[in-house]
Amino acid sequence: MPNSNTQMIQKGKISSIEGEPDRNGDKTTARVLPSTADSLVTRPLTIPWYLRGDMGNLSPGVEVAYAMFEDGTGLILSRMDGEWPGIVPGDITIKKGALTVQDKGVSVPSADVTASGISLTSHTHTAPHGETTGPH
Template identity: 45%
Template sequence: MGDCVAYALFDDGTGVIIDRLDGEWTGVIDYPTRTTGNVQHDKDVTTTGKTTTQDVSTGSIGSLNGHTHTCPDGETSGPHG
């Protein structure tokens, strides 16, 4: 209580705390978040738990980017699993 923070205040009166100004913020956001735009990571990303995505491509695993399976009916699909 009484910590100095940086925050954004929105027109509807809601807001979000961005950082603690005493340098004690660990960078952990302990609630669900959603990003609707592009996300660019310039460093490593570590996931603890499950990661769910609709699509994935990589710069280092070329076989993943275009990997498909041929079904018995002749149609193709991406990896299952």
């Protein structure tokens, strides 16, 4: 039979964010203060990629659900408030599919967009009298 600190999904508040950084520079583990009154702070628990850095916006005091295992390791599962700021850091690759943006469009405030090697900000168009014009 599992004891109160192993093999259970538990609830608690982030005590600290720590660990080796991932490819985006975000820390990969956190210690959690369980919601049970007599509990000690956990060992470092893995923060999954979808909760790291700005994407999960975890910080001390944020309430989370987490799982603990017999060997003392564990994994943060979710924010208890269910919030997500809508931020995905780093590069994204879409394989075998399309990207569809509905309603608000796409904004690229400080970079260029390139499709099939053609730059959106520096390509030119041929004008009716043979001259070229810049992007519109």
